[in-house]
Amino acid sequence: MAEKRYKKLKTAAELQRLMQWxxxxxxxxxxxxxxxxxTSGAPVEILRAMGxxxxxxxxxxxxxxxxxxxxxxCEAAEAQGYSPDLCSYARTSLGSVFQSERAPMGGLxxxxxxxxxxxxxxxxxxxxxxxxxxxxxxxxxxxxxxIHGAFEPHALAYVVAQxxxxxxxxxxxTGRRLSMKRLERTxxxxxxxxxxxxxxxxxxxxxPSPLNAPxxxxxxxxxxxxxxxxxxxxxxxxxxxxxxxxxxxxxxAIPKEKYRLLWDNIAxxxxxxxxxxxxVDYDACFxxxxxxGGWSQEIPEGQSELMExxxxxxxxxxxxQSLEYRSHLMERLIREYxxxxxxxxxxxxxxxxxxxxxxxxxxxxxxxxxxGLIIESDMxxxxxxxxxxVKTRIQAFMETLAERK
Amino acid sequence: xxxxxxxxxxxxxxxxxxxxxxxxxxCKDWQTRYPTKRAFGYLCTYSPIELxxxxxxxxxxxxxxxxxxxxxxxxLPSFSCALARMVTERxxxxxxxxxxxLLVVHTCDTMQCVADIWHMADPPFPLVTFSLPTxxxxxxxxxxxxxxxxxxxxxxxxxxxxxxxEDALRTSIALYNEQRRLLxxxxxxxxxxxxxxxxxxxxxxMVTPVEEHNVLLQSVLQSVEEKxxxxxxxxxxxxxxxILDDPTIPVIVHELGGQVxxxxxxxxxxxxxxxxxxxxxPFGALADRYLKRVPCPTKHDDANPRAEHLLSLVHRTxxxxxxxxxxxxxxxxxxxxxxxxxxxxxxxxxxxxxETDLTAxxxxLRTRIQAFIELLRGx
Numbered sequence: 001m002a003e004k005r006y007k008k009l010k011t012a013a014e015l016q017r018l019m020q021w022x023x024x025x026x027x028x029x030x031x032x033x034x035x036x037x038x039t040s041g042a043p044v045e046i047l048r049a050m051g052x053x054x055x056x057x058x059x060x061x062x063x064x065x066x067x068x069x070x071x072x073x074c075e076a077a078e079a080q081g082y083s084p085d086l087c088s089y090a091r092t093s094l095g096s097v098f099q100s101e102r103a104p105m106g107g108l109x110x111x112x113x114x115x116x117x118x119x120x121x122x123x124x125x126x127x128x129x130x131x132x133x134x135x136x137x138x139x140x141x142x143x144x145x146x147i148h149g150a151f152e153p154h155a156l157a158y159v160v161a162q163x164x165x166x167x168x169x170x171x172x173x174t175g176r177r178l179s180m181k182r183l184e185r186t187x188x189x190x191x192x193x194x195x196x197x198x199x200x201x202x203x204x205x206x207x208p209s210p211l212n213a214p215x216x217x218x219x220x221x222x223x224x225x226x227x228x229x230x231x232x233x234x235x236x237x238x239x240x241x242x243x244x245x246x247x248x249x250x251x252x253a254i255p256k257e258k259y260r261l262l263w264d265n266i267a268x269x270x271x272x273x274x275x276x277x278x279x280v281d282y283d284a285c286f287x288x289x290x291x292x293g294g295w296s297q298e299i300p301e302g303q304s305e306l307m308e309x310x311x312x313x314x315x316x317x318x319x320x321q322s323l324e325y326r327s328h329l330m331e332r333l334i335r336e337y338x339x340x341x342x343x344x345x346x347x348x349x350x351x352x353x354x355x356x357x358x359x360x361x362x363x364x365x366x367x368x369x370x371x372g373l374i375i376e377s378d379m380x381x382x383x384x385x386x387x388x389x390v391k392t393r394i395q396a397f398m399e400t401l402a403e404r405k
Numbered sequence: 406x407x408x409x410x411x412x413x414x415x416x417x418x419x420x421x422x423x424x425x426x427x428x429x430x431x432c433k434d435w436q437t438r439y440p441t442k443r444a445f446g447y448l449c450t451y452s453p454i455e456l457x458x459x460x461x462x463x464x465x466x467x468x469x470x471x472x473x474x475x476x477x478x479x480x481l482p483s484f485s486c487a488l489a490r491m492v493t494e495r496x497x498x499x500x501x502x503x504x505x506x507l508l509v510v511h512t513c514d515t516m517q518c519v520a521d522i523w524h525m526a527d528p529p530f531p532l533v534t535f536s537l538p539t540x541x542x543x544x545x546x547x548x549x550x551x552x553x554x555x556x557x558x559x560x561x562x563x564x565x566x567x568x569x570x571e572d573a574l575r576t577s578i579a580l581y582n583e584q585r586r587l588l589x590x591x592x593x594x595x596x597x598x599x600x601x602x603x604x605x606x607x608x609x610x611m612v613t614p615v616e617e618h619n620v621l622l623q624s625v626l627q628s629v630e631e632k633x634x635x636x637x638x639x640x641x642x643x644x645x646x647x648i649l650d651d652p653t654i655p656v657i658v659h660e661l662g663g664q665v666x667x668x669x670x671x672x673x674x675x676x677x678x679x680x681x682x683x684x685x686x687p688f689g690a691l692a693d694r695y696l697k698r699v700p701c702p703t704k705h706d707d708a709n710p711r712a713e714h715l716l717s718l719v720h721r722t723x724x725x726x727x728x729x730x731x732x733x734x735x736x737x738x739x740x741x742x743x744x745x746x747x748x749x750x751x752x753x754x755x756x757x758x759x760e761t762d763l764t765a766x767x768x769x770l771r772t773r774i775q776a777f778i779e780l781l782r783g784x
Contacts, residue, residue: 081746083739085484118539122514125539125705126740133709133744141705143543145536146511148520154552158538161545323521348484351736355489355518358480359525376482 061089065269065380088380190228196236208252213286258283429470432503460567466611585677640781646730702737712748
């Protein structure tokens with residue numbers, strides 16, 4: 001191949017430094033600052049404002065997956081009785097807890113407390129229960145009722161009551177107090193991070209798209225792990241400037257963009273570049289996805305009660321809403337990003353994301369005429385990936401798209 | 406469902422028969438058997454069936470059953486649990502068309518998804534969702550649950566023309582409490598029945614009108630007291646799991662010389678575990694029952710009472726072992742299995758783990774159960 005299929009971003013080094021610093025810093029002496037393990041959809045602004053250091057087992061799971069070190073950790077969890085059918089982030093995380101000597105960086109530092117929010121799935125409840133039992137540390141679960149229809153006022157009141165309970169829980173377990181001023185500042189920073197990330201993603205409406213799915217997946221780490229910090233804001237400013245330059249100069253993420261695709265679900269971390277390169281071979285670029293857009297909810301500031309804003313932002317995330325909501329959102333993305341086809345990763349690890357994909361695909365294709373491909377695999381467990389079968393299905397799908405052009 | 410049990414005829418234990426395949430097919434003969442009654446489907450023990458009943462419906466439980474999955478394959482991936490796939494299959498094939506509505510309670514990720522999948526498949530009846538709190542011990546959980554119960558009552562009135570009055574709700578609560586008491590009594594007298602008869606009596610209550618089932622239970626329990634209960638020997642076990650809608654496993658246990666003395670199953674003791682307080686305001690009383698129950702694995706309770714509950718069942722019933730019957734791809738149960746099996750091991754209680762799916766390999770199952778019972782005999 002004459003041209004490299006993956007065009008590296010200049011900010012890649014800065015991203016690497018930022019994430020390395022995060023993983024180093026959480027291991028440094030913390031001078032009494034408590035450390036919490038939190039889920040990707042937990043209201044981290046409250047923790048940051050209280051001086052609690054947040055680490056993300058899901059991000060760590062993705063990291064282990066991308067380094068192809070997740071399978072041995074999954075096996076360590078399976079040896080303790082955890083079924084191989086369970087979520088591979090959970091198995092990777094529990095494996096790193098049980099056998100830290102096998103784990104990249106020796107696993108995550110031990111938590112002082114745990115915060116899990118079920119706005120992404122029910123798995124996190126059981127996973128964090130197991131971590132809490134192992135380390136004998138307190139666990140708070142923020143319960144965000146699933147929204148099949150509308151976000152009802154009694155659900156809002158319930159989530160607000162829990163946020164208040166969560167603050168009391170953190171105060172009780174860490175001895176720290178929440179300053180509303182610091183919270184407002186953290187929320188402002190988080191919103192700024194979210195805005196920048198949304199703007200970067202929106203730049204991919206350009207033809208050719210300046211970014212492909214692996215770029216989005218690699219660069220999403222700070223929006224999850226460092227949301228609400230100066231470092232994340234700085235990084236996304238630089239990334240945005242670089243992506244804007246690409247758009248201005250007509251530089252695409254892949255050598256030749258003929259097909260524009262939408263991606264649904266978590267990445268196949270263990271085959272991240274290889275997998276998307278199968279599509280690059282057909283001149284297909286993933287210009288938008290549903291997963292990295294999961295961190296695009298700004299917390300309303302100013303007018304309403306801040307706690308209500310936080311409750312609404314976290315309770316109404318993409319994965320906590322109905323399949324119809326998700327179908328509509330994807331149809332809108334298909335129009336806005338001028339997409340030719342969509343690929344859904346039917347992820348054995350993630351039931352809430354995956355079980356409804358057949359219904360969504362049917363609805364979208366009826367609504368837009370755009371075809372979709374469903375590929376069954378797993379985000380971290382490479383044992384569930386059959387490369388040749390996947391390539392054959394991609395080939396057939398790309399032939400369908402070619403006929404439509 | 407088609408139950409051969411006829412309440413108008415004198416009932417004795419050995420006359421109770423049951424077409425097991427019909428349990429999963431409540432619509433079969435519904436019109437002829439209950440021409441004036443409207444069936445409302447539900448799946449889980451956290452469904453407020455008293456509300457459905459008070460609105461004039463017969464709550465009918467949907468279970469897994471057995472059969473081929475064909476249509477559902479275009480709606481669900483292979484890693485969905487058998488309950489989700491089988492109910493989807495029957496819903497798509499029209500086998501549930503007698504239902505006037507279907508209530509899906511938010512419990513696990515799978516139920517959350519199938520509620521929407523079924524809704525998007527355009528069934529000939531409306532689908533109603535009910536979001537139970539996941540952390541029942543949470544601050545605000547009771548207020549939220551109460552509001553959700555009132556919302557459900559409002560939906561029954563607006564979308565089904567079936568209002569719920571407080572008086573009707575009190576009557577329904579009393580009827581279901583009676584059923585719970587009778588089932589608890591039946592559990593104490595289970596030795597008077599064959600295993601098939603016992604499970605027939607338990608499960609038929611989930612698919613027949615409660616009034617009818619209560620009469621049936623009263624009648625068989627009356628005859629029990631006159632009968633001498635069979636003394637059974639052999640290792641006693643407790644079954645733990647989700648849906649057990651056919652008696653294969655308990656039958657095998659008995660055939661091999663063991664006995665099931667109690668269970669922690671959604672289709673067993675978890676169906677009747679706590680009574681609703683009849684002296685209280687009825688909506689609040691319903692909410693409180695959910696808060697009082699030992700939570701199922703989809704719920705979180707800071708006190709983590711499931712292990713303690715299982716151990717107390719073991720001690721109370723004198724069981725020597727525990728048999729887990731867990732559906733493949735069921736995350737909540739698979740996670741809890743690890744914590745529960747450790748708690749059992751700490752107390753020196755042996756356990757057997759059985760994973761169920763669409764089909765059960767009976768021969769292998771028998772061998773494993775046999776080995777387990779022999780282990781219990783030796784211990």
